[in-house]
Amino acid sequence: MNQTLKGRTVIITGITDASSLALIIAKECKDQGAKLICTGLGKTPFHKNLSENSINFLDRTYSDFQNTVKQELGEDVVTFPLDVTIQESIDSFADFLLEKKETIHSLLHSIAMDKTIRQGKVKPIMTVSREEFMDAMNVSSFSLLAIVQSLYNRNLLVKGASIVALSYLGAEKVVIHPYKNIGVAKAALERLVKEMAMELGKEKEIQVNAIRFSPYRASKAGSAIEGLEEAEIHCHTSAPLGNALAKDLAEEVCYLFRPSNRITGEIRHVDGGYHIRG
Ligand SMILES: NC(=O)c1ccc[n+]([C@@H]2O[C@H](COP(=O)([O-])OP(=O)(O)OC[C@H]3O[C@@H](n4cnc5c(N)ncnc54)[C@H](O)[C@@H]3O)[C@@H](O)[C@H]2O)c1
Incomplete structure (x- = not known):
């Protein structure tokens, strides 16, 4: 078995359930020998004035996340609640x-949210409000910087650490x-x-890359997007080569997570080559 990530500790964000891309990536990291620390959206002591609906939503989301991690990745995987909109939570x-x-040797950023995608x-972009x-x-972009700042300022990221964020064409x-606001x-x-x-890179040889993946309807985020079935x-x-599989993405993330590579600032495509089409 390929144990390229043996001895490496990887933070995985963005697991909702078994259909999450983050879960499939986490499994591959584990198979390659990594120790996993998983964060999931949930209630934290820093949430204030939550409505009953919001409390129920956050509790349900966190419990689904924890059950998924336990069943799919094992009882021993560390889990922690994280809401990236709250700095104290990060x-x-x-x-x-x-x-x-x-x-920390590696971090997967697999977080996105856009309230203009509903039901x-x-x-339309012309009706999107400032808020x-x-x-x-805040959730889909700044969160990458906020998490990395918080880890970096505490000296938690090793020299040569590798960070990967998930993106889309x-x-x-x-x-x-329609992708619109979230595309921006x-x-x-x-x-x-x-x-x-x-x-x-200059400061600590840390690599930061993004991967654009094929449209993927199976996840919660994917299933919410209008027209994604036709797009798939x-x-x-x-x-x-047809659409890439989640497994292809997971293997590419692990490749970027392996020690001592010199790949950074890349926006890679794992999409069966779709991006070359005019
Ligand atoms: N599904 C696709 O077609 C597709 C294609 C390419 C890239 N991506 C990207 O892959 C990533 C994962 O998406 P997915 O398709 O696996 O869907 P998903 O719904 O499983 O994952 C999105 C995650 O973002 C988390 N999140 C949202 N708001 C948060 C907050 N405030 N704090 C912490 N976490 C929060 C959710 O809890 C969820 O776990 C996203 O960045 C998405 O844009 C998805």
């Missing part, structure tokens, strides 16, 4: 790692299904990847 996760004397519909725009940016192009947030995420790659079919028939 910092308390980093403090927890510090207290446990963890050193299978995506709002909706900022929310999508809709960051660059107006794709064949993904563009910011990818640009952040490059700025972070420059600073962190279209991309599958148009791409030279």
Whole structure:
């Protein structure tokens, strides 16, 4: 068995349930020998004035996340609640790692949210409010910087650590299904990847990369996007190799997580070659 990640500690964000891309990536990291620390959206001591509905949602989400991790990855995997919109929540996760004397070799950012995508519909960009725009940016882009800052400032990231964020072709192009507001947030995420790659590479040989994956309807986030079923079919028939599988993505993430590579600031495609089409 390939044990390339043996002795490495990997933080996995963004597991909702067994259909999450993050879960499939976590499994591959584990198979390759990594120790996993998983964060899931849930209630934290820093949430204030929550409605009953919000409490129920956060409790249910966290319990689904914990059950998924236990069943799919094992009882011994460390889990921690994280809401990336709250700085204290991010910092308390980093403090927890510090207290446990963890050193982090890799981080997967697999977090996205856009309130303009609701009940299978995506709002036209001309109707997006300032708040909706900022929310999508906050959760889907700034969160990468916020998490890494918090880890870096506590010296938790080893020299040569590797960070990967998940993105989509809709960051660059107006794709064949509505992606709109979240596309702008993904563009910011990818640009952040490059700025972070420059600073962190020079300072500590830390690599920061993003991967654009094929449309993937199976996950909660994917199933919410208008027209993704048609997009999956279209991309599958148009791409030279058809749509990439989640397993292809997981293997590419592990490749970028392996020790001593010199790849950074890349926006890679794991999409069966769809991105070369005009
Ligand atoms: N599904 C696709 O077609 C597709 C394609 C390419 C890239 N991606 C990207 O892959 C990543 C994972 O998406 P997925 O398809 O596995 O869906 P998913 O719904 O399983 O994952 C999205 C995750 O974001 C988390 N999240 C949302 N708000 C949060 C917050 N405030 N704090 C902490 N976590 C929060 C959710 O809890 C969830 O676990 C996303 O970045 C997505 O944009 C998805």
